[in-house]
Amino acid sequence: MVAVNPDTDIGVEIDGEARPIRVTLSGAYTIHTLTEVGRRLDGLGPDIVIDLGRVTRLDTAGAWSLLSLRSRLEGGGGTLSLEGTTPEMDAVIETVAGALPGATETHDEDEGRTLADRLDDLGRAVVGGGQALMGYAGYLGLFLAGLVRVILHPREFRLTALVHHCGEVGLKAVPIVALMSFLIGIVLAFQGASQLRQFGAEVFVVDLIAVSILRELGILLTAIIVAGRTASAFTAAIGSMKMREEIDAMRTLGLDPTTVLFVPRILALLLMLPILGVIANFSGLVGGGLMSWIELGISPQMFQTRLLEGEHANHLMVGLVKAPFFALIIGVVGCRAGMQVRSNAESLGRQTSNSVVAAIFAVIVADALFSIFFSEIGV
Amino acid sequence: MADRETVIEVRGLRNQFGDHVVHDGLDLDVYRGEIIGIVGGSGTGKSVLLRTIAGLQTPAAGQVRVLGTDAFTADPDARAALEARWGVMFQDGALFSSLTVRENVEVPMRAIGDLAPETARALADLKISMVGLPPNAGDKYPSELSGGMRKRAGLARALALDPEIVFLDEPTAGLDPIGAADFDALIRGLSRSLGLTVFLVTHDLDTLHAVCDRVAVLAERKVLVTGTMQDMLSVDHPWVRSYFHGPRARAALDGAAAGTAKEED
Numbered sequence A: 001m002v003a004v005n006p007d008t009d010i011g012v013e014i015d016g017e018a019r020p021i022r023v024t025l026s027g028a029y030t031i032h033t034l035t036e037v038g039r040r041l042d043g044l045g046p047d048i049v050i051d052l053g054r055v056t057r058l059d060t061a062g063a064w065s066l067l068s069l070r071s072r073l074e075g076g077g078g079t080l081s082l083e084g085t086t087p088e089m090d091a092v093i094e095t096v097a098g099a100l101p102g103a104t105e106t107h108d109e110d111e112g113r114t115l116a117d118r119l120d121d122l123g124r125a126v127v128g129g130g131q132a133l134m135g136y137a138g139y140l141g142l143f144l145a146g147l148v149r150v151i152l153h154p155r156e157f158r159l160t161a162l163v164h165h166c167g168e169v170g171l172k173a174v175p176i177v178a179l180m181s182f183l184i185g186i187v188l189a190f191q192g193a194s195q196l197r198q199f200g201a202e203v204f205v206v207d208l209i210a211v212s213i214l215r216e217l218g219i220l221l222t223a224i225i226v227a228g229r230t231a232s233a234f235t236a237a238i239g240s241m242k243m244r245e246e247i248d249a250m251r252t253l254g255l256d257p258t259t260v261l262f263v264p265r266i267l268a269l270l271l272m273l274p275i276l277g278v279i280a281n282f283s284g285l286v287g288g289g290l291m292s293w294i295e296l297g298i299s300p301q302m303f304q305t306r307l308l309e310g311e312h313a314n315h316l317m318v319g320l321v322k323a324p325f326f327a328l329i330i331g332v333v334g335c336r337a338g339m340q341v342r343s344n345a346e347s348l349g350r351q352t353s354n355s356v357v358a359a360i361f362a363v364i365v366a367d368a369l370f371s372i373f374f375s376e377i378g379v
Numbered sequence B: 001m002a003d004r005e006t007v008i009e010v011r012g013l014r015n016q017f018g019d020h021v022v023h024d025g026l027d028l029d030v031y032r033g034e035i036i037g038i039v040g041g042s043g044t045g046k047s048v049l050l051r052t053i054a055g056l057q058t059p060a061a062g063q064v065r066v067l068g069t070d071a072f073t074a075d076p077d078a079r080a081a082l083e084a085r086w087g088v089m090f091q092d093g094a095l096f097s098s099l100t101v102r103e104n105v106e107v108p109m110r111a112i113g114d115l116a117p118e119t120a121r122a123l124a125d126l127k128i129s130m131v132g133l134p135p136n137a138g139d140k141y142p143s144e145l146s147g148g149m150r151k152r153a154g155l156a157r158a159l160a161l162d163p164e165i166v167f168l169d170e171p172t173a174g175l176d177p178i179g180a181a182d183f184d185a186l187i188r189g190l191s192r193s194l195g196l197t198v199f200l201v202t203h204d205l206d207t208l209h210a211v212c213d214r215v216a217v218l219a220e221r222k223v224l225v226t227g228t229m230q231d232m233l234s235v236d237h238p239w240v241r242s243y244f245h246g247p248r249a250r251a252a253l254d255g256a257a258a259g260t261a262k263e264e265d
């Protein structure tokens, strides 16, 4: 009889008076019921006879638990004998016995972590960080070498890819960059106006807006937004190709991943980020001008005159000079993270979020270094 | 044969993608404890048939009854109960890439409430060893395994709960001949000792000879013919003829005949 409704219940009758102890099982002895049997037989011994005559289904988990019971009893000098087994049960038990892995007790090694272990971890983390920096330098070198190769052999250059990436990186980022910068302009004008009004120096709000947007915020915030959307896109695209061995396939076909993948992407960033920066500057000034008009009654003409009077060309240059550096940082971080992806999806996800965090962080660090540099040289 | 219990019953199945009809009026019966091999040219819908029976794809028309339950009209509880009674091994393993092999095998066991973690672990190790993987494979991630090892790991997961039916999609494709023969022996052995019903999609003629009780040929959008390997030799259909009379089929047949002769000695 084959149980129509298997894996349900098991009956365990124990005759503890008899020597050896007699256990009669009935029903399904399977992965669903072995815990129950184990609980009932716990601590019995040393000699047990199990009658399986009324068991309807014995699966490999049941057979395994019989064999573990046997090795437990024999370990304590006892015995386990089985009665009433059908040939099918014998076959299952034999299959399981044959497959039983040897005593491979693996220990959790998390118990005794000493101070030395923790120092060891710290040291490894520091060295890992240093190696990551070296890695970024390596990818920067790869990109520059690829760029030089492309300049020497223009036929290897992939113009279509470059145009495509320019569209992805630049054109599609215009709305978000412009909107963000416009709002920042409004916020600056509003906050500046309420502070400067106390001194009757409302008109300086124009300089406040011009300096902060042109010199710092326009390009920095653009770079942060681009880092968020583009570094992750680079990592995801390159990483998924890495995952499916497409990059290896490329190499075997004589295509150089640097020229095919890195150069068009990073070059597109290099070309587009300054343009996005200019757009951000412009819409930031528009937002600031609009708010000054509403809040302080500085007419657009006056705003413009004031803007041109002040020597803001310098600030504009200081801002835009940073753009190519930010572009390199974002591109290199994104591409390297993509190449770090291993062959599972989880590492793709981890690297993608890593690349965004690393790119934004590096952009801000670079901006801080630039501030110090420019103030030292007095620009 | 008529008195055997039917575990899978497919009637009038129709599957189509857009206006591309894959199956039309397909009927198939699978009996308890047998190993049925599904053969057919590439793109004849073997994988689609497997996915439909395993409930992963809703057919355009027709009926599929598995273990007496209609797979597509059953309520969610009945379906869940049904799913615990079969295991599926996908064409390339389909292991969860963020889990180790052992954790993969433990996944189905988590549904069993009172199973102690150590027991689940030991049972997972048992399954891993039953499918012929080395003991250290349990700690590896799927991406660290070869294609053949991934297949074995996929089978270990499919067998985790000792199902009554296993669906195997091309289990021996991409294995070396010795590995494939081991796999055949493994499937045959498990089917015999555990009373497992095996639904096996394969292109491998050696596997067909070595393990299948019955063969079902998929062609012209339906099951063209079913029967033993011997029956197949006398079928008069161009595809079936060239499949079972080709040079590879002959070699496999000779090999199988030699094998039986040796056993009888």
Ligand SMILES: Nc1ncnc2c1ncn2[C@@H]1O[C@H](COP(=O)(O)OP(=O)(O)OP(=O)(O)O)[C@@H](O)[C@H]1O
Binding pocket: B017, B022, B040, B041, B042, B043, B044, B045, B046, B047, B048, B049
């Ligand atoms: N998700 C899908 N969308 C559209 N068409 C599909 C889909 N899945 C399968 N098909 C089509 O159904 C047909 C049968 O595919 P199936 O994967 O079942 O073939 P197969 O017999 O398993 O082939 P192989 O031996 O190569 O694995 C093919 O023509 C395929 O193009």
Ligand SMILES: [Mg+2]
Binding pocket: B046, B047, B048, B091, B169
């Ligand atoms: Mg297929």
